[in-house]
Amino acid sequence: MENNSDKILEEVTGSDYKYGFYTDIEMDQAPKGLxxxxxxxxxxxxNEPEFMLEFRLKAFRHWQTxxxxxxxxxxxxxxxxxxxxxYSAPKKKATYESMDEVDPELLETFEKLGIxxxxxxxxxxxxVDAVMxxxxxxxxxxxxxxxQGIIFCSFSEALQKHPELIKKYMGTVVPYTxxxxxxxxxxxxxxxxxxxxxxxxxxxxxxxxxxxxxxxxTGQFERTLIVAEEGSYVSYMEGCTAPIRDENQxxxxxxxxxxxxxxxxxxxxxxxxxxxxxxxxGGVYNFVTKRGICEGDRSKISWTQxxxxxxxxxxxxxxxxxxxxxxxxxxSVAVTNNYQQADTGTKMIHLGxxxxxxxxxxxxxxxxxxxxxxxLVKATRRAENARNFSQCDSLLLGDQCGAHTFPYLDVGxxxxxxxxxxxxxxxxxxxxxxxxxxxxxxxxAIGLIVNGYAKEVLxxxxxxxxxxxxxxxxxxxxxxxx
Amino acid sequence: xxxxxNLSAAINGKTILKGLNLEVKEGEVHAIMGPNxxxxxxxxxxxxxxxxxxxxxxEVTYLGSNLxxxxxxxxxxxxxxxxxxxxxxxxxxxxxxxxxTAINEKRKYLGLEPMTGAEFLKLMEEKKKMxxxxxxxxxxxxxxxxxxxxxxxxxxxxxALLEPKLxxxxxxxxxxxxxxxxxxxxxxxxxxxxxxxxxxxxxxxxLLDFIIPDFVHVLFDGRIIRSGGKELAIExxxxxxxxxxxxx
Numbered sequence: 001m002e003n004n005s006d007k008i009l010e011e012v013t014g015s016d017y018k019y020g021f022y023t024d025i026e027m028d029q030a031p032k033g034l035x036x037x038x039x040x041x042x043x044x045x046x047n048e049p050e051f052m053l054e055f056r057l058k059a060f061r062h063w064q065t066x067x068x069x070x071x072x073x074x075x076x077x078x079x080x081x082x083x084x085x086x087y088s089a090p091k092k093k094a095t096y097e098s099m100d101e102v103d104p105e106l107l108e109t110f111e112k113l114g115i116x117x118x119x120x121x122x123x124x125x126x127x128v129d130a131v132m133x134x135x136x137x138x139x140x141x142x143x144x145x146x147x148q149g150i151i152f153c154s155f156s157e158a159l160q161k162h163p164e165l166i167k168k169y170m171g172t173v174v175p176y177t178x179x180x181x182x183x184x185x186x187x188x189x190x191x192x193x194x195x196x197x198x199x200x201x202x203x204x205x206x207x208x209x210x211x212x213x214x215x216x217x218t219g220q221f222e223r224t225l226i227v228a229e230e231g232s233y234v235s236y237m238e239g240c241t242a243p244i245r246d247e248n249q250x251x252x253x254x255x256x257x258x259x260x261x262x263x264x265x266x267x268x269x270x271x272x273x274x275x276x277x278x279x280x281x282g283g284v285y286n287f288v289t290k291r292g293i294c295e296g297d298r299s300k301i302s303w304t305q306x307x308x309x310x311x312x313x314x315x316x317x318x319x320x321x322x323x324x325x326x327x328x329x330x331x332s333v334a335v336t337n338n339y340q341q342a343d344t345g346t347k348m349i350h351l352g353x354x355x356x357x358x359x360x361x362x363x364x365x366x367x368x369x370x371x372x373x374x375x376l377v378k379a380t381r382r383a384e385n386a387r388n389f390s391q392c393d394s395l396l397l398g399d400q401c402g403a404h405t406f407p408y409l410d411v412g413x414x415x416x417x418x419x420x421x422x423x424x425x426x427x428x429x430x431x432x433x434x435x436x437x438x439x440x441x442x443x444x445a446i447g448l449i450v451n452g453y454a455k456e457v458l459x460x461x462x463x464x465x466x467x468x469x470x471x472x473x474x475x476x477x478x479x480x481x482x
Numbered sequence: 483x484x485x486x487x488n489l490s491a492a493i494n495g496k497t498i499l500k501g502l503n504l505e506v507k508e509g510e511v512h513a514i515m516g517p518n519x520x521x522x523x524x525x526x527x528x529x530x531x532x533x534x535x536x537x538x539x540x541e542v543t544y545l546g547s548n549l550x551x552x553x554x555x556x557x558x559x560x561x562x563x564x565x566x567x568x569x570x571x572x573x574x575x576x577x578x579x580x581x582x583t584a585i586n587e588k589r590k591y592l593g594l595e596p597m598t599g600a601e602f603l604k605l606m607e608e609k610k611k612m613x614x615x616x617x618x619x620x621x622x623x624x625x626x627x628x629x630x631x632x633x634x635x636x637x638x639x640x641x642a643l644l645e646p647k648l649x650x651x652x653x654x655x656x657x658x659x660x661x662x663x664x665x666x667x668x669x670x671x672x673x674x675x676x677x678x679x680x681x682x683x684x685x686x687x688x689l690l691d692f693i694i695p696d697f698v699h700v701l702f703d704g705r706i707i708r709s710g711g712k713e714l715a716i717e718x719x720x721x722x723x724x725x726x727x728x729x730x
Contacts, residue, residue: 434566
């Protein structure tokens with residue numbers, strides 16, 4: 001009985017990546033390899049202020065002293081950092097007045113993804129800043145945002161127009177010394193997004209950015225910086241899909257969030273980069289450093305992520321709860337199929353008094369994949385009455401996959417309350433047959449069950465994203481969205 | 483509608499059904515009775531197409547087609563419904579979502595447009611009244627935290643929504659108190675039509691006080707060893723299964 005259902009699951013989950021296509025847009029790229037010259041090339045190419053070049057060079061020199069981390073529960077062949085192109089940009093330059101000026105081929109790519117900009121523009125309340133490889137090529141709703149004093153633009157544009165803000169905040173949450181990949185990103189990052197919400201402003205739109213890796217052998221190094229001033233609010237969404245490619249693609253992004261007093265930031269991600277083929281060949285390496293700081297009292301930051309893609313995911317969106325009464329949330333669904341490996345989780349660092357954090361992690365493993373939750377809850381001596389609730393669930397499809405949980409606790413305060421719950425379950429043959437008997441086929445059944453399992457997290461996503469995420473889960477497991 | 487000839491079936495190499503014959507026509511209600519382990523639930527599972535059971539011999543024809551060739555979901559879309567003895571929980575999936583998916587899968591199969599949210603809600607309200615199900619129940623996850631009675635009522639509610647041609651109800655009466663039993667039986671009676679058929683599988687005669695069958699069959703050791711009218715059920719209740727076992 002067991003074997004039979006495993007076999008069915010194997011068949012259903014062993015399908016191909018649906019978003020595998022490749023757009024040929026003329027590239028303007030750096031020569032292969034990494035040296036101080038590469039760093040200078042990128043900085044010059046982007047006409048950056050002097051402080052930026054200095055920052056990059058310091059990061060590069062520091063990076064050279066570091067070794068790649070090896071503690072995560074993932075395996076991959078050594079990466080040759082000299083065999084990567086560190087900068088490439090679509091030749092047709094950015095900042096279009098209207099969509100008509102955007103390269104039609106690019107628009108077509110978005111059409112294939114089912115997320116055409118045209119439609120996005122019409123979607124109520126969504127401003128889209130589309131990033132194709134490394135340079136922003138389109139931006140909408142800027143006017144609405146500008147009227148409120150909100151800045152939402154590419155990182156490069158911010159460097160030109162608001163260098164003082166970048167200088168003030170960049171690297172304050174994730175310093176270039178933080179880790180190997182953060183140092184690498186700090187040296188060679190090509191572009192990204194910047195959002196600034198002034199004091200007391202509630203951002204009226206969901207800010208959204210689509211990232212896409214689209215040049216052969218081009219590492220993508222995005223950098224996102226979000227600053228929410230006192231009493232402000234913003235919901236930020238990031239989503240991506242990547243085309244099929246044979247070589248592994250390295251992605252090492254940095255996201256920094258700063259929430260001042262009484263500010264709230266919601267950060268949502270749907271990540272669907274190419275996971276490699278059924279045999280585990282190819283796929284994106286996603287080594288990301290995401291961190292937010294609740295700087296002011298009563299500030300709040302939440303991470304919500306749906307991870308279905310990448311060959312390897314190494315990602316721990318974390319929060320430093322510095323302000324008193326500040327709170328942090330982490331909601332995650334991570335799906336691994338075939339030979340995917342995910343080592344993901346969060347860190348909640350309680351520094352302030354009466355700080356609160358919630359962690360809900362749902363792992364789904366299928367095929368021969370490995371899915372690990374790694375989390376740290378830390379409360380320092382000063383963090384009186386810190387509270388944390390963690391729930392880590394794992395769902396297994398078939399008997400070839402693995403689920404692992406590595407919860408770490410570091411509590412230096414007697415008044416701290418920490419709760420941890422963990423479960424592991426399988427989709428049962430009974431559940432599948434129940435669905436089949438109601439006329440729902442195997443793919444539909446798995447999709448339904450997996451979406452039900454992940455509901456607690458999916459319900460935290462903004463509406464438009466939730467629909468996309470549900471579809472993704474089903475495709476990932478088919479699918480292979482569940 | 484359903485014609486079973488010389489059916490044998492096994493699970494994990496163990497033969498459970500040993501040459502079973504059964505004919506069910508439109509408009510009929512059949513009751514299949516038998517002691518534990520006689521093969522009642524196996525029969526239901528084989529008709530519904532559960533792959534863990536292996537059909538080793540015989541044929542099953544449903545509305546003129548070879549039923550054994552169809553995968554389970556096709557059988558469901560062709561109008562076969564199984565009421566489960568132990569309905570399974572599906573956490574996080576509301577009954578409304580589950581049933582709308584089921585109905586639209588069936589409609590797609592039949593070449594019909596999917597039902598809109600509004601149409602579905604209307605249909606659901608109508609059927610809720612029919613089978614006397616509480617309105618809150620449909621917002622809850624499928625069978626999660628349901629009492630035994632709620633689970634069985636939910637099965638009948640699903641049956642009402644899907645409007646099957648052939649319903650196989652596997653021990654739908656087990657674990658029900660008399661009030662719940664009446665609600666379930668009432669629902670089944672209301673869904674009874676000239677163009678559909680019902681096979682009620684039960685261990686006890688009790689359910690047949692509320693659902694009057696046209697035929698009663700006694701299943702023992704993988705075969706139907708006796709068939710008759712509703713009076714057979716009463717006779718069984720009086721004399722016990724030992725009576726038919728001896729006669730065999």
